[in-house]
Amino acid sequence: MKLTRRETLFIGMGAVVAATVPLPALASVEDAVAAFTGGADVGSGGITLSTPEIAENGNTVPVEVSAPGAVSIMLLAAGNPNPDVGTFNFGPLAASQTASTRIRLAGTQDVVAVAKMADGSFVRTANEVKVTIGGCGG
Amino acid sequence: MADGVKPRVKVPKTASAGEAVTIKTLISHQMESGQRKDKEGNTIPRSIINRFVVDFNGQNVIDVTLEPAISTNPYFEFEAIVPESGDFTFTWYDDDGSVYEETKSVEVS
Numbered sequence: 001m002k003l004t005r006r007e008t009l010f011i012g013m014g015a016v017v018a019a020t021v022p023l024p025a026l027a028s029v030e031d032a033v034a035a036f037t038g039g040a041d042v043g044s045g046g047i048t049l050s051t052p053e054i055a056e057n058g059n060t061v062p063v064e065v066s067a068p069g070a071v072s073i074m075l076l077a078a079g080n081p082n083p084d085v086g087t088f089n090f091g092p093l094a095a096s097q098t099a100s101t102r103i104r105l106a107g108t109q110d111v112v113a114v115a116k117m118a119d120g121s122f123v124r125t126a127n128e129v130k131v132t133i134g135g136c137g138g
Numbered sequence: 139m140a141d142g143v144k145p146r147v148k149v150p151k152t153a154s155a156g157e158a159v160t161i162k163t164l165i166s167h168q169m170e171s172g173q174r175k176d177k178e179g180n181t182i183p184r185s186i187i188n189r190f191v192v193d194f195n196g197q198n199v200i201d202v203t204l205e206p207a208i209s210t211n212p213y214f215e216f217e218a219i220v221p222e223s224g225d226f227t228f229t230w231y232d233d234d235g236s237v238y239e240e241t242k243s244v245e246v247s
Contacts, residue, residue, distance in 0.1 A: 060209040077207055081173055084205040088216075091198025095158030095217035099200065102209040104171065 029078045033114055033124065036074050036087075042114065042122045047073075049113045051127045058105040058131040066098040067115035067123065073097065074116075078126075079109025107134045143167050147228055149242040153220040161192070161199075164213045165230050165238060171206035187212060187238075189231040194244075195224035220244050 033042065047067040055061040065073050065088070075085040088099045097115075105111070108131050114124040148162040165187065172184025186206055192199040199218045218226070223246045230238040 064215075080207050082206060085207040086205055087203040089201040089203075091193075091200060093194050093197050093199045093219050093221070095219045098217060099202070100213075100215040101202075102213050104207045104209050 029076050029083050029112060032074075032076055032083055033112070036114055036116070037122045040120075040122055042124045044123055044125060046117070047113060047115045047123045047125045049111065049125050049127050051111050051129050054130045054132070055105065056132045058107065058134040060102045061105050061129060061131070062100065062102050063111060064098065064100040065113045065115075066096070067113075067117075068097055069117050070097040070115040071118055072116045073099070074114045075103070076112040076114070077103065077105055077109060078112060080104070080106045085111075105129060105131045105134065107131050143232075143236075143238055145228060145230065145238055145240040147226075147240050147242055149226055149244060151243075152245045152247050155221060155246050157220055158217045159220055159244070160215065160217050161226070162213070162215045163190075163192075163228060164211055166211050167230075167232075169206070169208060169210045169212060173206065185233050187230045187232050190214065191229045191231075192216075192218070193227050193229075194218060194220070195222070199226070220246060222246055 050064040065075060067073055072087060072089045074087045076083045077085050085103050090097050110126045110128050112124060112126045114122060116122055143166060145165040150159050153159050167187055170182055170185040174182050176182055184206060186204060188204050190202040190204060200216050204212060224244060226242045228240040
């Protein structure tokens with residue numbers, strides 16, 4: 001089979017797209033969400049995730065997550081080698097279902113938060129964070 | 139890994155009954171992610187704090203599961219209700235089995 005110049009270009013572009021879109025990472029985020037929810041439907045709204053739009057240093061990115069009425073909130077970073085970031089479980093003496101922490105991000109990616117509500121339903125939200133210098137060593 | 143691990147906690151000394159107080163915690167810990175390599179190219183083994191629990195007079199406030207994506211010197215800020223005078227206990231669980239504890243008293247006036 002002989003490729004024309006145009007076909008060669010298309011194949012090249014396809015390879016570039018395949019290389020930039022981290023498909024396995026996205027799949028593992030969905031796996032992690034499914035493990036957290038047990039396969040239940042995930043709605044939206046009622047959960048707020050505050051992240052910086054641009055993080056200069058991926059080693060320490062401040063995030064705050066808030067979901068009134070939640071019993072637990074899971075944080076995920078879609079583009080990290082391991083998407084799990086942490087899970088907050090709120091006890092009876094938690095005044096608000098809000099927590100702040102600092103996380104590592106390997107590069108520009110989506111940060112995902114999934115909350116389990118007291119009635120057993122789930123909501124999720126995601127924010128994109130642009131990272132200037134990644135934070136996973138190497 | 140128990141070198142230089144020092145918990146620091148900020149809790150108000152007094153509160154009114156039922157008041158929501160903001161608590162800030164930080165513990166110095168390198169949180170080695172298990173992703174980094176040393177000069178010879180060997181992977182540095184993971185060594186992190188994997189769990190952080192806060193209780194007030196035995197009742198749970200927050201229980202956090204930490205993964206390697208939590209930054210060095212893990213910092214947490216959250217709010218707790220103070221129903222009566224008592225003690226907040228903060229407990230960090232290290233991968234190597236060490237447990238770091240800190241206690242802060244709150245007086246209800």
